[in-house]
Amino acid sequence: MFSKTLRWAWTEVDLGRLAFNMQLVKKKAGDCRVIAVVKADAYGHGAVPVSKVLLKTGADILAAGTLQEAVALREAGFACPILILGLTPDDCCDILMAYELTPVTASYENACAIARAAEAAGRQKDVFVAVDTGMGRIGVPPDEIGAAETARIHALPHLRLQGIFSHFATADEPDKAYARKQTARFDAFCERLRRAGVDPGMRTQANSAALLALPDALCDAVRPGIILYGCHPAGAKAEDFPLRPVMSVKAKITYLKRVPRGTPISYGRTFTTQRESLIATLALGYADGLPRFLTGKGRVIVRGAYAPIVGAICMDQCMIDVTDVPGVSPGDEVILMGAQGDKRISAEEIGEKTGTVSYEILCGFGQRLPKVYIEG
Numbered sequence: 001m002f003s004k005t006l007r008w009a010w011t012e013v014d015l016g017r018l019a020f021n022m023q024l025v026k027k028k029a030g031d032c033r034v035i036a037v038v039k040a041d042a043y044g045h046g047a048v049p050v051s052k053v054l055l056k057t058g059a060d061i062l063a064a065g066t067l068q069e070a071v072a073l074r075e076a077g078f079a080c081p082i083l084i085l086g087l088t089p090d091d092c093c094d095i096l097m098a099y100e101l102t103p104v105t106a107s108y109e110n111a112c113a114i115a116r117a118a119e120a121a122g123r124q125k126d127v128f129v130a131v132d133t134g135m136g137r138i139g140v141p142p143d144e145i146g147a148a149e150t151a152r153i154h155a156l157p158h159l160r161l162q163g164i165f166s167h168f169a170t171a172d173e174p175d176k177a178y179a180r181k182q183t184a185r186f187d188a189f190c191e192r193l194r195r196a197g198v199d200p201g202m203r204t205q206a207n208s209a210a211l212l213a214l215p216d217a218l219c220d221a222v223r224p225g226i227i228l229y230g231c232h233p234a235g236a237k238a239e240d241f242p243l244r245p246v247m248s249v250k251a252k253i254t255y256l257k258r259v260p261r262g263t264p265i266s267y268g269r270t271f272t273t274q275r276e277s278l279i280a281t282l283a284l285g286y287a288d289g290l291p292r293f294l295t296g297k298g299r300v301i302v303r304g305a306y307a308p309i310v311g312a313i314c315m316d317q318c319m320i321d322v323t324d325v326p327g328v329s330p331g332d333e334v335i336l337m338g339a340q341g342d343k344r345i346s347a348e349e350i351g352e353k354t355g356t357v358s359y360e361i362l363c364g365f366g367q368r369l370p371k372v373y374i375e376g
């Protein structure tokens with residue numbers, strides 16, 4: 001492992017599990033097209049290998065977060081449609097043409113910039129128009145004004161309205177009332193467009209949580225992200241949708257020492273041993289995505305047992321207390337996220353302990369640690 005990764009800490013990305021999750025998604029999506037969300041380097045899992053698996057297992061379209069990510073996917077050789085979920089700056093619209101990327105637009109002005117680039121390239125450009133049904137992020141308003149703006153975009157030469165796009169703010173909350181209100185606004189908006197003689201085309205609004213919990217919101221295409229990577233949106237029951245976590249985070253013990261009672265550990269001496277202790281050091285820290293907020297709350301799995309993270313998590317290293325785990329030696333493999341035997345540490349658990357969401361945990365671990373791909 002060391003010769004491969006140059007570090008005694010790495011993420012393990014199980015592409016077999018990814019394929020399994022995709023099959024569950026396909027079953028749930030039925031006849032809807034699947035726009036697989038691979039933004040932020042596929043939530044930290046590596047956009048290129050992940051996209052290969054997702055396309056092989058039934059994704060119709062890849063969704064990037066930004067123009068930069070979309071260009072990287074195209075340069076990696078993917079020939080499929082690539083949708084950009086965020087807005088493309090007006091002065092970059094020529095790149096949409098050069099790389100044959102599909103933008104989301106949310107204003108007539110931005111649509112005009114895309115149309116100019118399309119005209120300059122002598123081709124037509126398909127676009128999605130975002131409607132803001134309640135997320136408050138991007139989108140034309142879901143009323144007559146928004147419908148009129150969409151109709152003007154639709155009428156632009158060199159543009160073709162491929163679809164209408166919206167995003168949920170609360171689909172993962174137990175109370176689905178607001179999400180249902182968003183769906184009602186979305187449906188009413190599409191109906192307004194039809195009355196104005198504009199075909200809304202491919203309607204898409206469902207993220208993972210909506211795919212699992214709001215069958216009326218599936219429309220023509222769904223946009224799952226987090227469930228592909230094996231995390232349950234808050235409130236979703238694992239029994240109903242048995243996802244398999246794709247990413248594990250592992251490290252080997254780089255240093256092991258027995259210390260007397262009263263020994264301070266790490267910056268700030270926030271932890272002091274209360275007994276003679278066996279303290280192991282791991283070569284990963286907050287710069288690798290292990291949140292510093294886990295200090296005093298985190299745990300790992302070593303030799304099939306849980307052991308606490310002790311002392312402040314450093315930038316590149318952290319310490320664990322293995323006094324109660326028999327037989328620990330330097331070089332032993334430690335799991336910071338993942339499973340061993342009946343023990344499990346999920347991204348959701350780390351997120352809950354650190355006041356964030358599983359998404360941020362996955363993205364964080366995906367940044368600096370080397371990735372090892374397996375087919376479990």
Ligand SMILES: Cc1ncc(COP(=O)(O)O)c(C=O)c1O
Nearest residue numbers: 037085167207208223224225226
């Ligand atoms: C516009 C859009 N669609 C779809 C998704 C996928 O969401 P999720 O990962 O919750 O399925 C995201 C992710 O945040 C998004 O921003």
